[in-house]
Amino acid sequence: DQQVKQNSPSLSVQEGRISILNCDYTNSMFDYFLWYKKYPAEGPTFLISISSIKDKNEDGRFTVFLNKSAKHLSLHIVPSQPGDSAVYFCAASYDGGASGSRLTFGEGTQLTVNP
Amino acid sequence: DAGVTQSPTHLIKTRGQQVTLRCSPISGHKSVSWYQQVLGQGPQFIFQYYEKEERGRGNFPDRFSARQFPNYSSELNVNALLLGDSALYLCASSISHRGWWEQYFGPGTRLTVT
Numbered sequence: 001d002q003q004v005k006q007n008s009p010s011l012s013v014q015e016g017r018i019s020i021l022n023c024d025y026t027n028s029m030f031d032y033f034l035w036y037k038k039y040p041a042e043g044p045t046f047l048i049s050i051s052s053i054k055d056k057n058e059d060g061r062f063t064v065f066l067n068k069s070a071k072h073l074s075l076h077i078v079p080s081q082p083g084d085s086a087v088y089f090c091a092a093s094y095d096g097g098a099s100g101s102r103l104t105f106g107e108g109t110q111l112t113v114n115p
Numbered sequence: 116d117a118g119v120t121q122s123p124t125h126l127i128k129t130r131g132q133q134v135t136l137r138c139s140p141i142s143g144h145k146s147v148s149w150y151q152q153v154l155g156q157g158p159q160f161i162f163q164y165y166e167k168e169e170r171g172r173g174n175f176p177d178r179f180s181a182r183q184f185p186n187y188s189s190e191l192n193v194n195a196l197l198l199g200d201s202a203l204y205l206c207a208s209s210i211s212h213r214g215w216w217e218q219y220f221g222p223g224t225r226l227t228v229t
Contacts, residue, residue, distance in 0.1 A: 004157075032216075034218075036220070046217055046218070093216070101209070101216050105157030107155075108156075108157055
């Protein structure tokens, strides 16, 4: 039962353009969502998060949008840079108030930004 | 500040053996979680510990066990290793951020079972 899905295994964009990574979830109890970036041979690096009480959160070049009715979130990167090339994971949790929460991850999307 | 550290970096074991992986959280973080990442998939939750108590367990067999020490570091033990246990094992420590919990991952331990 894949509760968090990233349907695009890969995405290729030109430097300077927008990258849009998508994520869908099925568990309506999820109330906190995170995006991680992962380079080979490294652990996932936290990028940006959003709680279910918001529909948008921005941090520099990164913006996450949440559509609760569609159970869909997306990560926008503007402008894209070659250093953004990595695997991006969407993750969700539903115990935001507790002492640390289990994360349910999607399968990841390999983003390649071409110079 | 030092991030999450894990040891060893790489490990090769044979089927049936036992392995212990170690993790030190970021200073001030009291919660540690363990994840298994098989090639081509996202990380899968194994355990969560907070203040030395188990707070959550994923869908893994009893061959997997863990503990957290008074200094908040943690160990993950896997007994009777199977070929399918070959994976990247990730440790994450958590801290509350404006009421929500964010997890910061270590570099992982690459376990190969032959």
